[in-house]
Amino acid sequence: MAEPERPVPAGDSPLRSLWTYTRGHRRAVLWASACSVLNKVFDLAPPFLIGMAVDVVVRREGSLIGEWFGVHDLMAQLWLLAGLNVVIWGAESVFEYLYQVAWRNLAQTIQHEARLDGYAHVQELELAYFEDRSTGGLLAILNDDINQLERFLDHGANSMLQLGTTVLAVGATFFIVAPDVATLAVLPVPVILWGSFRYQRSLEPRYAAVRERVSELNTALANNLAGITTIKAFTAEAREVERLDGVSRRYVEANAEAIRLSSAFVPMIRMAILVGFGATLVLGGHKVFANELEVGSYSLLVFLTQRLLWPLTRLGETFDQYQRAMASTRRVLGLLRTPAAIVSGPERLPAVRGELHFDGVDFAYGDARERGPMVLTKLELRVPATQTHAVVGSTGSGKSTLVKLLLRLYDPTEGAVRLDGVDLRELALEDLRGSIGLVSQDVYLFSGTIYENIAYGRPGAARAEVLDAARLADVDSFAARLPKGYDTLVGERGQKLSGGQRQRISIARAILRDPALLVLDEATSAVDNETEAAIQRSLAEVSRGRSTLVIAHRLSTVRHAHCIHVLDGGHIVEQGRHEELLALDGIYARLWRVQTGEREAA
Numbered sequence: 001m002a003e004p005e006r007p008v009p010a011g012d013s014p015l016r017s018l019w020t021y022t023r024g025h026r027r028a029v030l031w032a033s034a035c036s037v038l039n040k041v042f043d044l045a046p047p048f049l050i051g052m053a054v055d056v057v058v059r060r061e062g063s064l065i066g067e068w069f070g071v072h073d074l075m076a077q078l079w080l081l082a083g084l085n086v087v088i089w090g091a092e093s094v095f096e097y098l099y100q101v102a103w104r105n106l107a108q109t110i111q112h113e114a115r116l117d118g119y120a121h122v123q124e125l126e127l128a129y130f131e132d133r134s135t136g137g138l139l140a141i142l143n144d145d146i147n148q149l150e151r152f153l154d155h156g157a158n159s160m161l162q163l164g165t166t167v168l169a170v171g172a173t174f175f176i177v178a179p180d181v182a183t184l185a186v187l188p189v190p191v192i193l194w195g196s197f198r199y200q201r202s203l204e205p206r207y208a209a210v211r212e213r214v215s216e217l218n219t220a221l222a223n224n225l226a227g228i229t230t231i232k233a234f235t236a237e238a239r240e241v242e243r244l245d246g247v248s249r250r251y252v253e254a255n256a257e258a259i260r261l262s263s264a265f266v267p268m269i270r271m272a273i274l275v276g277f278g279a280t281l282v283l284g285g286h287k288v289f290a291n292e293l294e295v296g297s298y299s300l301l302v303f304l305t306q307r308l309l310w311p312l313t314r315l316g317e318t319f320d321q322y323q324r325a326m327a328s329t330r331r332v333l334g335l336l337r338t339p340a341a342i343v344s345g346p347e348r349l350p351a352v353r354g355e356l357h358f359d360g361v362d363f364a365y366g367d368a369r370e371r372g373p374m375v376l377t378k379l380e381l382r383v384p385a386t387q388t389h390a391v392v393g394s395t396g397s398g399k400s401t402l403v404k405l406l407l408r409l410y411d412p413t414e415g416a417v418r419l420d421g422v423d424l425r426e427l428a429l430e431d432l433r434g435s436i437g438l439v440s441q442d443v444y445l446f447s448g449t450i451y452e453n454i455a456y457g458r459p460g461a462a463r464a465e466v467l468d469a470a471r472l473a474d475v476d477s478f479a480a481r482l483p484k485g486y487d488t489l490v491g492e493r494g495q496k497l498s499g500g501q502r503q504r505i506s507i508a509r510a511i512l513r514d515p516a517l518l519v520l521d522e523a524t525s526a527v528d529n530e531t532e533a534a535i536q537r538s539l540a541e542v543s544r545g546r547s548t549l550v551i552a553h554r555l556s557t558v559r560h561a562h563c564i565h566v567l568d569g570g571h572i573v574e575q576g577r578h579e580e581l582l583a584l585d586g587i588y589a590r591l592w593r594v595q596t597g598e599r600e601a602a
């Protein structure tokens, strides 16, 4: 359907949107977060043990640990500390393992879902959406951006949580043990945080620019690889390398800006940290001399300052990851939020008769903001069920546009297209498209075998049915001669086959579908006269008993149609049987004379 399965909030904060998007995995997120926090808590414990060890050595029987546990033997105190050490390091390792597994599995699940949701949603979007965008850009979102999100969940989320835990745990200890030392030691923290957030804000647009450049690069590469034949034919290799050089350079430059800014961060922050560390060292030492602070507590504070302030130098890197991930999240969720303009209607048609009616249709490409010229105006065309009708007209007159409206790839600007009397906008897309067998001008084959490409028309069809369809479409004549027969691989986009062979496969695919309405848009334009005659005979047989709309340039292929409609200037100007149209001596008669080689009367 048009809406993504997981509704995405329209809020501005990408983190909040991500949180909402992953609401199905709350438990996993909380578990992973808890493991991260506990791992950090145990990781911070050793400085306390060091403080206690110093305390034992200095205060001996009167040490803190001696008092807490009632152990006065010095060696027993040390053994106790050693035992605690084992427990703490063990717990740290266990939680490290657990958080790694939890975050990485979560990252896998979410990237998998986001990619599938993204792809499924893109499939629902109307053709006009794709015409305005590049394939490379969409690929960048579905691949690179989702990978970026995966990396953030792999490492970034954990880094942020552990940093938060460190700041809170160490800050609290400082204030409990020596509040006045703490004030000085923690003094640089607001400066660091303020600086980080300033950085964060100025990094954001730079990373957005990097993402844009990636998408440009992808587009250029995808276009060039798809057009490699043209590039070779026009010996444009050097020119293309030069063009790619330009695009790739812009990517490098965009990155250079981001690199310059993010690299300056750590050295600057280090200076601020120096202040806190120096303050603890000097002020704490002074308090020990004045007997206002225990030696053990002093050791604890000096070590803890290190544990607090050094991780802050990684704040830049963490924000860096965060920024990249959020830029990607915004693009991925933005894609999921794109509403589909063409949505399925409510009405179901279990048995389609195949009566088609273009009812006063106006159509222009583009959207309300930017409409192109009118292609169809007040177009009236009826195809009664089971009849074969043809549409002919000069190139660019709008024949293929009729087919696109019929498939509901676009909606009419005015008027309606009706199938069995139902406005297509009211009809379930599944029923509409499921009842149409299309053979179009540009055949698209998927990489796979000939057999698989035909069977695509109706998944679950029996082998005998597939082979029957293949025989009717004259695929047999060439497939039988290939060493692997129907199991021959057709190559990417079917490029290992000739145009005529591809066309015959696509006809077989449509026949297999056994549709109520067969649509042939220049179905035999790529085959020679002999093959065309063979296919025409098959098609005549196949179209018996079902509505067929044929679009053709070669009038000889449609002369037996029940009715031929001549499209000109956006509407039907002549219609009737072949003989009637010849007698009318209008556009059709003129075209016929040109095509059959008769000289036009002067």
Ligand SMILES: Nc1ncnc2c1ncn2[C@@H]1O[C@H](COP(=O)(O)OP(=O)(O)OP(=O)(O)O)[C@@H](O)[C@H]1O
Pocket (backbone or CB within 6 Å): 131, 365, 366, 372, 375, 393, 394, 395, 396, 397, 398, 399, 400, 401, 402
């Ligand atoms: N996606 C599109 N966006 C904008 N304009 C389009 C689009 N597709 C077709 N057109 C324009 O609409 C007009 C009708 O095109 P259409 O493909 O329907 O013609 P046609 O009669 O099938 O031509 P041909 O016989 O050459 O296949 C043309 O002027 C074409 O330039």
